[in-house]
Amino acid sequence: MPADKLADLAALLADRTRARFCLTLLDGRAWTSSELATAAGVTASTASEHLTRLISAGFLAERRQGRHRYVQLAGPKEADLLEHLLAYLGPAEPAKTLKATTASAALARGRTCYDHLAGRLGVAITDAMAARNLLDDDLTLTDHGLAWLTDTLGFTPPKTRRPVAKPCLDWTERRSHLAGAAGAHICSRLHANGWVKPIGTGRAVKVTPKGEKALRDLLGLAPL
Amino acid sequence: MPADKLADLAALLADRTRARFCLTLLDGRAWTSSELATAAGVTASTASEHLTRLISAGFLAERRQGRHRYVQLAGPKEADLLEHLLAYLGPAEPAKTLKATTASAALARGRTCYDHLAGRLGVAITDAMAARNLLDDDLTLTDHGLAWLTDTLGFTPPKTRRPVAKPCLDWTERRSHLAGAAGAHICSRLHANGWVKPIGTGRAVKVTPKGEKALRDLLGLAPL
DNA sequence: GTGACGCTTCGGCGCGCGCCGAAGTTTTCC
DNA sequence: GGAAAACTTCGGCGCGCGCCGAAGCGTCAC
Numbered sequence: 156m157p158a159d160k161l162a163d164l165a166a167l168l169a170d171r172t173r174a175r176f177c178l179t180l181l182d183g184r185a186w187t188s189s190e191l192a193t194a195a196g197v198t199a200s201t202a203s204e205h206l207t208r209l210i211s212a213g214f215l216a217e218r219r220q221g222r223h224r225y226v227q228l229a230g231p232k233e234a235d236l237l238e239h240l241l242a243y244l245g246p247a248e249p250a251k252t253l254k255a256t257t258a259s260a261a262l263a264r265g266r267t268c269y270d271h272l273a274g275r276l277g278v279a280i281t282d283a284m285a286a287r288n289l290l291d292d293d294l295t296l297t298d299h300g301l302a303w304l305t306d307t308l309g310f311t312p313p314k315t316r317r318p319v320a321k322p323c324l325d326w327t328e329r330r331s332h333l334a335g336a337a338g339a340h341i342c343s344r345l346h347a348n349g350w351v352k353p354i355g356t357g358r359a360v361k362v363t364p365k366g367e368k369a370l371r372d373l374l375g376l377a378p379l
Numbered sequence: 380m381p382a383d384k385l386a387d388l389a390a391l392l393a394d395r396t397r398a399r400f401c402l403t404l405l406d407g408r409a410w411t412s413s414e415l416a417t418a419a420g421v422t423a424s425t426a427s428e429h430l431t432r433l434i435s436a437g438f439l440a441e442r443r444q445g446r447h448r449y450v451q452l453a454g455p456k457e458a459d460l461l462e463h464l465l466a467y468l469g470p471a472e473p474a475k476t477l478k479a480t481t482a483s484a485a486l487a488r489g490r491t492c493y494d495h496l497a498g499r500l501g502v503a504i505t506d507a508m509a510a511r512n513l514l515d516d517d518l519t520l521t522d523h524g525l526a527w528l529t530d531t532l533g534f535t536p537p538k539t540r541r542p543v544a545k546p547c548l549d550w551t552e553r554r555s556h557l558a559g560a561a562g563a564h565i566c567s568r569l570h571a572n573g574w575v576k577p578i579g580t581g582r583a584v585k586v587t588p589k590g591e592k593a594l595r596d597l598l599g600l601a602p603l
Numbered sequence: 604g605t606g607a608c609g610c611t612t613c614g615g616c617g618c619g620c621g622c623c624g625a626a627g628t629t630t631t632c633c
Numbered sequence: 634g635g636a637a638a639a640c641t642t643c644g645g646c647g648c649g650c651g652c653c654g655a656a657g658c659g660t661c662a663c
Binding site: 221 | 655
Binding site: 413446 | 638639640641642643
């Protein structure tokens with residue numbers, strides 16, 4: 156019965172603490188059990204039980220290292236699903252404090268989504284690539300685009316089953332942006348080149364002056 | 380806190396009975412409370428409580444008519460979300476009985492998804508339209524496509540906020556197909572013209588001989 | 604070794620959910 | 634009017650979940 160599987164899946168996320176864990180992990184990084192516990196405001200024992208449940212359901216992946224239990228989303232599929240659920244909920248309600256306002260504005264401007272770029276920045280890059288015929292109709296990479304990525308950013312397609320390029324829905328922009336191996340590569344290269352930098356400790360990123368120039372040169376992208 | 384909203388949303392679907400309700404309603408029709416109760420194998424009182432919960436959360440819409448309480452998905456957004464969750468779960472495990480096998484094969488061949496066509500049929504129509512430049516990159520209707528739809532199928536874009544054309548993810552084909560007002564219109568016209576017919580009582584549909592000819596004439600579509 | 608640290612396991616508490624049957628309300632049918 | 638049908642409300646049952654604190658276990662630092 157598919158309904159039962161659906162209910163089981165939903166039940167995984169139907170708890171405030173587990174939901175917080177998953178949203179926290181949307182930044183694509185691996186967190187330790189205790190970090191997640193403090194972030195969600197529960198004790199270590201509670202967190203441990205939740206993590207075990209999420210992991211044995213295959214939604215999270217763990218990597219034990221010494222006395223630490225590192226945990227992250229099992230893969231892009233899971234990140235995708237979470238983004239879709241957030242997209243259904245719609246843009247977050249207007250923030251009440253000044254601090255929260257600037258924080259959410261920063262998030263909307265640019266952020267990482269699991270392992271690729273999202274927000275206005277992610278959408279702008281995707282649009283610019285599509286305008287230059289680097290991306291196809293359905294956000295697959297064109298031959299031209301593959302060559303471009305290889306030349307400019309040293310991209311080599313992975314041998315794994317992971318799609319090279321695929322759309323991911325943006326919950327602030329309500330638009331598709333580039334995910335998949337290519338999206339992840341772009342994100343990591345832009346970080347490595349110092350073209351984008353994380354703002355604070357969250358998922359928000361900003362484009363550096365150097366990055367603005369590079370993006371203009373490469374893609375004709377105007378500063379956001 | 381967005382995590383709390385996420386948890387609340389997930390909790391809506393985190394029950395076998397409510398999940399069955401929602402999947403049943405994916406056919407886009409309105410069902411009465413008691414129909415859903417028998418379909419899910421619970422008593423009327425239980426069904427009533429679940430429906431109240433789903434409705435007050437805004438996930439379902441109700442229309443009271445005499446002594447009946449008709450209920451349906453609140454809108455395309457909800458259908459979309461359900462399809463995404465099903466897509467995450469992946470293709471249903473191989474059926475064990477012959478009857479179930481033919482039933483699921485029929486579903487994969489063609490079915491309604493909320494109010495438009497899905498399965499191989501839905502994807503094939505979408506692809507054929509894209510190949511003829513009736514649809515754009517991101518599955519929006521081209522000017523050419525709008526004219527074509529108006530001429531051949533008597534389509535007029537709605538005045539509502541509903542998108543004329545948008546992609547919907549197919550959980551059997553893992554491909555996008557045409558949803559939105561245009562997708563809904565195509566589905567209803569194909570039914571009205573007798574080009575497709577429901578198989579049994581579920582969401583599966585088949586193309587009639589008349590429909591095969593018409594689809595070949597209109598879109599160059601070979602029989603599936 | 605000794606202690607601190609990170610995590611897990613266990614027992615226990617309390618709440619809330621899902622279910623039912625019975626009784627009540629509203630509508631329809633005759 | 635009376636009876637039947639569709640649905641709702643209520644009381645009650647039982648289970649399971651989420652939480653914690655305490656105890657236990659492996660790992661790291663000194």
